[in-house]
Amino acid sequence: MNFGGTPTVYTRPLARLIEQLQRLPGVGPKTAQRLALHILKQPETEVHALAQALVEAKHQVGLCSVCFHLSAEPVCEICRDANRDPYTICVVSDSRDVIALERTREYRGKYHVLGGLISPMDGIGPDQLHIAQLVRRVSKQDIKEVILAISPSVEGETTTLYVGQLLKPFTRVTRIAFGLPMGGDLEYADEVTLARALEGRRDLD
Amino acid sequence: MYLKTLHLQQFRNYRDQQVKFSAPKTILVGDNAQGKSNLLEAVELLATLRSHRALRDRELVLEGEQIGQISATLERHATPVDLSLIVRSSGRRTVSQNGETLRRQLDFLGVMNAVQFSSLDLELVRGSPSERRNWLDTLLTQLEPVYAYILQQYHTVLRQRNAFLKQQSGELSTPMDLAAESDLTQLAIWDAQLAAIGSRVIRRRARVLERLAPLAQTWHQAISNSTEKLEIHYAPNVAAESDDPSAIQQAFLDKLKLRAVAEQHQGTTLVGPHRDEVEFIINHTPARQYGSQGQQRTLVLALKLAELKLIEAVIGEPPLLLLDDVLAELDLNRQNKLLETIQDHFQTLITTTHLGSFDAQWLKSSQIFTIHAGRVLESG
Ligand SMILES: Nc1ncnc2c1ncn2[C@@H]1O[C@H](COP(=O)(O)OP(=O)(O)OP(=O)(O)O)[C@@H](O)[C@H]1O
Ligand SMILES: [Mg+2]
Ligand SMILES: [Zn+2]
Numbered sequence: 003m004n005f006g007g008t009p010t011v012y013t014r015p016l017a018r019l020i021e022q023l024q025r026l027p028g029v030g031p032k033t034a035q036r037l038a039l040h041i042l043k044q045p046e047t048e049v050h051a052l053a054q055a056l057v058e059a060k061h062q063v064g065l066c067s068v069c070f071h072l073s074a075e076p077v078c079e080i081c082r083d084a085n086r087d088p089y090t091i092c093v094v095s096d097s098r099d100v101i102a103l104e105r106t107r108e109y110r111g112k113y114h115v116l117g118g119l120i121s122p123m124d125g126i127g128p129d130q131l132h133i134a135q136l137v138r139r140v141s142k143q144d145i146k147e148v149i150l151a152i153s154p155s156v157e158g159e160t161t162t163l164y165v166g167q168l169l170k171p172f173t174r175v176t177r178i179a180f181g182l183p184m185g186g187d188l189e190y191a192d193e194v195t196l197a198r199a200l201e202g203r204r205d206l207d
Numbered sequence: 208m209y210l211k212t213l214h215l216q217q218f219r220n221y222r223d224q225q226v227k228f229s230a231p232k233t234i235l236v237g238d239n240a241q242g243k244s245n246l247l248e249a250v251e252l253l254a255t256l257r258s259h260r261a262l263r264d265r266e267l268v269l270e271g272e273q274i275g276q277i278s279a280t281l282e283r284h285a286t287p288v289d290l291s292l293i294v295r296s297s298g299r300r301t302v303s304q305n306g307e308t309l310r311r312q313l314d315f316l317g318v319m320n321a322v323q324f325s326s327l328d329l330e331l332v333r334g335s336p337s338e339r340r341n342w343l344d345t346l347l348t349q350l351e352p353v354y355a356y357i358l359q360q361y362h363t364v365l366r367q368r369n370a371f372l373k374q375q376s377g378e379l380s381t382p383m384d385l386a387a388e389s390d391l392t393q394l395a396i397w398d399a400q401l402a403a404i405g406s407r408v409i410r411r412r413a414r415v416l417e418r419l420a421p422l423a424q425t426w427h428q429a430i431s432n433s434t435e436k437l438e439i440h441y442a443p444n445v446a447a448e449s450d451d452p453s454a455i456q457q458a459f460l461d462k463l464k465l466r467a468v469a470e471q472h473q474g475t476t477l478v479g480p481h482r483d484e485v486e487f488i489i490n491h492t493p494a495r496q497y498g499s500q501g502q503q504r505t506l507v508l509a510l511k512l513a514e515l516k517l518i519e520a521v522i523g524e525p526p527l528l529l530l531d532d533v534l535a536e537l538d539l540n541r542q543n544k545l546l547e548t549i550q551d552h553f554q555t556l557i558t559t560t561h562l563g564s565f566d567a568q569w570l571k572s573s574q575i576f577t578i579h580a581g582r583v584l585e586s587g
Contacts, residue, residue, distance in 0.1 A: 120393065122370035128389055156363040156400065163396045 016042070068139070070115040070132045072097045080104075080113060087111040089146040093136065093165060095119050095158065099151065108200050111149075114139065119157040120164060133165060140172045149203055150177040166206040176203040208320065208524045209282040209554055210250065217268060217275035218294070219245035220581035230574040231551040234565070235558045236586075237578035243558035246578070247323070247529045249277045250556065253290050254321035254527070255345050256302070256312055256355070265296040273297070281319050283524060288318060316352035320518050324511045325531035331510065332487060332494050332503045339485040346514055347415050350521050354411055361404045361480070368397040369475050376474035401479060402459035408480040409443050409455055415517075416441045416485065422513035427489075430505045430544050435489050437509065444482035501538075508541055512548055528555040535564045542566075 012020060016038060024034040041049060065071070066078035073079070080086065080100075090111030094100055100113050116131045128134075140148060148169050152158040166175050178199040210228055215221040220242045235243045248258050252267075261267050268275040278291040292315075293301040301308060302315040309315055330338050347354040375390065420439040427437035447458035462478045463470075470477050487494040489502050498506065511528075518526040528549060534542060534557060546569065549555050558578075562570060577584045 122367050122374060127374075128393065156360055156367065159400060160367070160393070160396050163399070164393060167392055167396075 069113045070117060071100050071113055089144060091145055092149045092151050094151050103151065119161045121157045128164060137168050140169050145173045147174045147176060150206065175206045177206050178203045210527055211280045211282055213249065214278040215249055217272045218249055218277055219267060222269060222581065224583050226583050231554050232573040233556050234573045234575045235556065235578050236562055236575060238560060241578045242581045243578045244531050247531050247556055247558060250321055250527065250529055251323050252292060253277060253279055254319045255348055256316060257345060259323065264294045264298050267294045268296045290318060313352050313356050316348055316355055320349050320522055320526035321529055322511055322514045322526055323529045324533050326533050326536055328507045329503055332498060332506055336484040340483055343412055343485060347411055349518060350415060357404060357407050361408050364400045364404055365476055365481055368401055371397055372470055373474040376471055398460060398463050402456045405479045406452055406455035406459055409445060410450065410452065412483065413441050419513050419517050422516050423509045426512045427505060427509035430509055430541060437506065438488040440486040442484040442486050444479055508545060515553060525553045528553045530555060530557045532558055535559060
């Protein structure tokens with residue numbers, strides 16, 4: 003561990019790059035410095051490619067109009083996939099969770115991404131989430147089961163119960179069983195744990 | 208358990224200080240503002256991950272630095288354990304045991320146990336109910352580390368529910384019965400969560416007091432030479448007929464219903480263990496308002512001795528005792544009761560500005576450190 007050691011002074015553009023990188027989640031001052039210096043060492047074409055990828059991803063990736071997962075098309079690949087079970091919807095809070103669950107290769111149904119969790123402290127109520135769209139989806143289609151796969155935090159629990167209550171008149175609602183680390187995100191759960199959690203889901207009471 | 212070494216790096220006014228403990232009793236002597244209490248605070252942090260005086264971790268880090276570390280070697284069940292806590296001015300903490308970083312701070316709790324007793328502890332009797340809740344929570348955390356998690360969850364639900372109530376009361380006073388159905392649904396869920404987690408807090412507090420009360424009662428009687436009788440009552444904000452979890456939850460929900468209008472009006476949660484009280488009664492009289500100074504001191508001492516014994520009974524090993532400035536404040540009778548109990552059984556760190564108040568026998572059997580400007584010097 004490095005005790006003390008305030009960062010040295012960078013030349014202006016470099017300082018700006020480090021500052022931008024440091025705003026990314028999980029990137030501290032040291033990592034930001036390492037990344038920035040690495041980028042400066044790269045050939046210019048590489049750096050251009052990176053910059054272009056950033057801007058294009060931002061321009062082109064939006065939300066699927068059905069499930070609200072990240073997608074470059076109006077309707078995402080998962081929603082369009084005819085081989086997937088259209089009668090089951092797995093509800094998650096974030097697109098990262100879709101990616102984590104897809105990695106398990108255990109789940110063959112569709113998704114619905116809420117875009118967050120109910121959190122009055124952050125001014126997030128049901129109206130700020132894609133909950134009304136979910137209720138519409140479930141009430142209008144022939145859905146056999148909705149699986150709630152939301153992390154068991156205080157906010158996650160509230161969201162699970164809330165969504166569960168709205169959906170119960172229309173279909174069977176289950177929640178996945180969590181053997182997950184306390185306060186853990188779905189994202190951090192390893193694939194084996196997630197796969198097991200999916201198998202062990204139970205009806206929401 | 209026995210604390211063998213302590214290493215403070217950029218912690219409070221210590222830049223880099225190793226301390227080796229070689230006797231069951233250690234006296235830290237020094238002028239005011241030299242770092243005696245800071246050293247005890249480091250031990251307290253390792254035991255509880257709480258400090259009774261720092262509000263933010265920023266205060267714990269040596270001024271001008273970003274990061275500080277407390278490391279210790281502890282002997283527990285005859286096995287050495289290395290503990291380390293890194294504090295940052297950003298507030299982020301890292302805990303590790305035997306060199307391995309622990310993902311959950313919860314797993315760090317309960318490895319080292321300590322009872323802190325300082326002159327401030329009279330506030331335990333005289334101060335507001337939150338003093339007593341804090342004291343109880345700190346003790347519980349050491350006895351059942353999972354309690355730290357439960358308590359944190361409770362406070363999260365409480366803050367969320369308060370934010371929700373505030374929003375509702377801000378919405379131009381639509382009475383609850385006319386509020387949108389979705390709001391009622393949400394409120395009912397926050398209620399259920401508050402009651403579910405809150406009742407876990409209540410049951411644990413009740414349980415620990417049930418075990419602590421008779422111990423404290425015995426000590427109080429001994430210290431007061433049987434002239435005083437102490438009673439300790441848990442006064443939960445939500446009282447239930449039985450100890451049954453579902454009975455407590457139901458009582459909780461009933462009381463929420465009863466206070467719904469007031470809560471909506473005030474925009475805050477009025478029901479729950481964040482409003483609990485612990486009552487100390489000496490000879491049928493509340494000690495908080497009516498106890499004399501002497502009675503209050505006896506009471507605090509009895510509580511601390513009871514804590515020592517309870518932790519020992521539950522953990523199976525004597526905890527450390529941290530005495531900050533208190534010895535000089537106790538009269539001879541109380542000093543002796545304390546010293547008799549400690550003997551060489553409880554490893555004890557004692558701070559003082561003068562050695563004069565110590566019994567010669569004690570001075571001889573203690574390791575003595577002089578603390579000066581964030582340096583520890585062995586002197587005896
Ligand atoms: N983060 C910090 N960085 C540097 N110095 C600090 C920090 N926090 C506290 N101090 C210094 O530590 C000193 C207080 O130490 P401490 O509370 O341990 O005193 P003490 O020896 O117990 O004195 P007393 O006998 O008055 O209780 C003060 O001089 C204070 O300025
Ligand atoms: Mg002090
Ligand atoms: Zn989609």
